[in-house]
Amino acid sequence: MLKKTPVILIIFSLILISSAQAYPITISDNFGSEVIIVEPPQRIVSLSPCNTEILFAVGAGDQVVGGTTYDTYPPDAVNLSKIGGFSTVDIEAVVNLTPDLVLAEYGNGEETVNALMNLNLTVVSLNPKTLDDILDNILLVGKITGNDESSILLTTDMKQKIENIGAQTKDIPDSNKPTVLYIVWHDPMYAAGTGSYPNDLLTIAGGMNIVGEEGWPIIDLEQIIDRNPEIIICSGMGGGSYTIMEAITENEVLSTVDAVKNNKVYPISDPNVMELAGPRIVEGLTELYGYIEPEIESNATVIATEDQTNVSQSPDFSILFAISIVLLMAYLQKRRI
Structure with missing residues (x-):
């Protein structure tokens, strides 16, 4: 449900990425496609509001040049050049922005993603299904954009709030x-x-x-x-x-x-x-x-009340003991007679 990352591993990861990340890098996106990122992206087009939020959150907001008409967060996303809706991406509008990275999502449709790839654009597609997928994608976007450190700190903070x-x-x-x-x-x-x-x-x-x-x-x-x-x-x-x-x-x-x-x-x-x-x-x-x-x-109160009611309705041990003594005395008295 939620993978836990040991603190020592987080610290070790931050040490490893403290120096500049070397490009090119090869990653595997959520569609299973192997994508080569030749150099840090400088002109990113996002094809979904959640992708846009992730980009800004990891520190790549200044490199985002285009987004959808549904991009409203953070507020700076409203001013991005628009490339259509989430499921109605305008291919020409994307191409006109000369992106060196297109961050797509499953909901854009396979036809749209394939069309962009056929135009030799670098496309990374996300398709999160679980909470762990969301956290992994934030780390992936951080890696692609050269923002490893901030993405690790962000997901660590998220995990802490989730675990709390x-x-x-x-x-x-x-x-x-x-x-x-x-x-x-x-x-x-x-x-x-x-x-x-x-x-x-x-x-x-x-x-x-x-x-x-x-x-x-x-x-x-x-x-x-x-x-x-x-x-x-x-x-x-x-x-x-x-x-x-x-x-x-x-x-x-x-x-x-x-x-x-x-x-x-x-x-x-x-x-x-x-x-x-x-x-x-x-x-x-x-x-x-x-x-x-x-x-x-x-629910806890109701169950506790029901349990207490059941106890109160059951004969108390001391009462049962007293009854047993009375019956025993009566039996002994009868034997003497």
């Missing part, structure tokens, strides 16, 4: 953990399943994902009713979180679901911290923990 929350939840018994449904759209209803980074975040935050299917499956109303989540998280881009929440809470069919009955349907106010596979994912984890932790406490 994980330490609060790792020993909680499953019986105390609330069941959670994480939805990214409502028509049809797409949910985060196993093997996705929201699933990793839910687990670390102390929740139990009701969706056992892999990836991002479609889940129907009957499944929700049957699995009866105690918490529902709604996370959709462009204000979609609140649209999803309304679709859930206003659906009479779902009125019997615990999360709906108990007003535990939560919209993520800024889905970018959850949906973009970049450094701000730890902010999303913190928000999730804020929703899940009170339910953990509530």
Whole structure:
């Protein structure tokens, strides 16, 4: 779920990269393609908002010359030359920016990536699926852009924040953990399943994902009713979180679901911290923990109360002992008679 890096290894890594990194370097991207980076990139075009966030976060922001129309963070990304949308990349616009590195993503589409590669552009493609993938990609981008040290420090800080929350939840018994449904759209209803980074975040935050299917499956109303989540998280881009929440809470069919009955349907106010596979994912984890932790406490209280009730309803040992003595005395008295 989250690979731990020993502190000594981090220190050793920083020592190794304290001198200037030698180019060319050869890396393997998330598509399994071997890519040669001849020299430190000076003109980078990013084809997704999360790639842009990573580039700026590791210290390569000054080298980024182009991004998508959805790039809004950090604020400087708004001023980048635009190359179209996430899934509607304008190939000509990319070429006109004369990039020495194009940082692509799975959602751009294989056709787009292949078209750019066929134009002899250096393309590195990312496709993070888990929390570990996100951390690895930050390190990869740091390596490619000559920002190894800052990327290691960034991911070390992220891991510490993740582990701080994980330490609060790792020993909680499953019986105390609330069941959670994480939805990214409502028509049809797409949910985060196993093997996705929201699933990793839910687990670390102390929740139990009701969706056992892999990836991002479609889940129907009957499944929700049957699995009866105690918490529902709604996370959709462009204000979609609140649209999803309304679709859930206003659906009479779902009125019997615990999360709906108990007003535990939560919209993520800024889905970018959850949906973009970049450094701000730890902010999303913190928000999730804020929703899940009170339910953990509530479940623990209910279970403790039930246990106490069961004890109080059971005959006390001292009472049983007294009854036994009375019965014994009666038996002995009868024998004497």
